[in-house]
Amino acid sequence: MQSLLEITDVHKTYRIGPAVVPVLTGANLSVAEGEFVAITGASGSGKSTLLHIAGALDRADTGTVSFKGQALNRMSSGQRHVMRNRSFGFVFQLYHLLPELNVLENVMLPAMVAAPTWMALVRARPRKRQALALLEEFGLVERLHHRPGQLSGGERQRVAIARALINEPAVLLADEPTGNLDPKTGQTILDVLLRLHKDKGQTIILVTHDAQIAALADRTVRLLDGRVQVASQG
């Protein structure tokens, strides 16, 4: 299988004053197109850090991250913004929606960032149609003009997923998307992710510390001592 995202020998160390906290010490991970990979590990093992590095949100100290053969770590910050906008979609544990925008606006925001100013008006309609389609799919059509504060946790997370998908990213990066939800609601979110993976072949990297959730993925890797250990093959 051809690899879409290739993380090779990535190191990341945090320094707090004199203390040195090595988080990643030569992590390797390869994700193929259409694959659903789960990353597990103890709290503080560096799962989020790895995910951020994979999605061009953070930089590794050393090592390479290549996406479709391009080295993300050698890109300018401008190019990395574009990558984050077009090729990666992030979903966070705490939803991270903008409280001043309503549901529809939150979902459309990455598409607005993508469009240059002069294109904004031309592209507005198809963009909106796409956002509406996603929200319909996630059962949120009734809540279009509600603000995040008026939604439940599960609804917020579905909005966040819709936002991550609006620009049709190559990779969806989810950092404990169910971590803040009760098991039942969490299951609905997982169903959404599984459906995306099965029906549309969406590449997903999911961070979780729940072995049961990890079992849903094609493949599970485990972070231990700053390195990726292959835990199981789905």
Add this chain to the structure above:
Amino acid sequence: MYKLFLCIRYLTRKGIVIFPVLAVWLCVMMLIIVNSIMTGFVNRVRSAGHGLVGDVVVSSISPAGFPDYQQLQKRIDALPQVRASSPVIVALGLLNLPDYEYTKLVVVLGIDPKSQSKVTNFDHGLYWQYKAPLHAVEDIGDQGYPVRQSQLVKRAVAFLNVAEKNEKRLRDGLAMEPIPSSAWFAAIRRHWQVVRREDWQAALHKLDRAQRDLAFITGLPKNGFYKNRAALIKALVPAEPSFTPPPEAAASYASAADEPSNGCIVGVDLGLYEKNRFGQYNRPPGIRFTPAILTVSPITLRATVAQPQAGRFQIVDDSRTRVFTADSRQIYVPFKVLQKLTFMQQQDLLSGGVQPARCSELQIRVKNDASAAAVNQARDAIARVVSAFVHQHPEAQIAGLQTQTWVQEQAQYIKAVDNERNMILFLLGLVSLVVVVVIFLIFYMLVRDKTRDIGIIKAIGGGEWGVASIFLLYGLLISAAGAAPGVLCGVLFVLHDNWIHDHILWRWFGISIWNRKVYIFSHIPDQVTASAVVIMVISAMAAGLLGALLPAIKAARQDPVEALRYE
């Protein structure tokens, strides 16, 4: 695009932005009001100063004056730039009014009223001799623009209509007891019907005057067209000013022997009159034609003081130039009379020769005097004539002749007001820096508050510049949101400042800031210059940007991973 979109959302959904918007609003309003009123004030001061001495003044440094001025005047009059000129004698004197037990140190000006009126606005300021309806022209700008007779009629009719509509109420009101000032709330209850006693009197006075004005204006040539205020006033003034007492003056004297042969005109602010809140002078009934004794000290060619000379006069009029320093100490007497009193007339010398007549200065009006360039150009031409004259007249050289434009001549006076305005604007500008600080503080808080949002925006691909520009744009929008109502309120306030002052401050609260007792102008300036408004708006925008700059940089530098950890 998303930047503007986010800004608008932040602007409409964040309550705290009301504070910087209000700060910008108030500052823009304040600066527009202060700038307009001060600029209007400066312009009036300048125009009063301009009317005082003509456009160019040739004066001698020596207090004894300079000789052969008629010759110099002839040469200057021959210049194509010159419209008219008038010789003036300046002396120090003591004015004594025996009937009023009044003595005051005065500056005595010897003038020829006819030629003087061609050079300065002397005739416009005379109370008894000036027949023009000041009301109709008072609010015509000093800048000067075409005025038609029909416009004047319209203005006068409008004024008269208002006055007549209120006449009955005013007369009723006058019969009422004045309302005690402590009960101002009672005044509010009775609303507009309630005015103070002096307001009624003043309004009735205005009504009376408006009727006279209208009669006068309708008598003007139908198609009259006046290039500027001065031209209009010229057209409105039919009588030539004169020092000669009219026949009825003789009634004031017991016998013909008592009658002084000469008239004099006193400055209106010499302290003979009381001035009320509306700037109207309360002239004692007998003041006109009252005898006056003027004592002057002639100064010899060797700059010694000769025996004081006294002359008997009779007050025939008073003069208001609107330049306080002039009105509070000048008195005017006929040129020839003062020439004799100061020994400046032509004299036969014992040695056989003739000592030529002298005067202190020549005041000159040039053509196209609204243009500073034309005035300066004329000054240079006159200065050349003067220096040629001085070469042929060594005595004039000793007198030390200088040629100055009115601006140079009154530099101190004009500059003082100009500086005052600049100083006030500068101080208020400093105060307005508060806006920058307010915006900075609010934005600093906002950026901290929005740390997580900044992380999100970066996570979905908004770059450093994108994040920074959100906040910069936000600052601009806040300034615009404050500047727009600020300009509106400021302009409305300035356009109606006289009304606000008289109808709200004074009627309701008994506050009179623009006290006509003190100010030489009866109206608060109420014109706004477009350029000033544009500058204010641009400055407000700049303040918004400046205030938002540091927080925007801070936001742009925010590490998204850190920001997303923030809860």
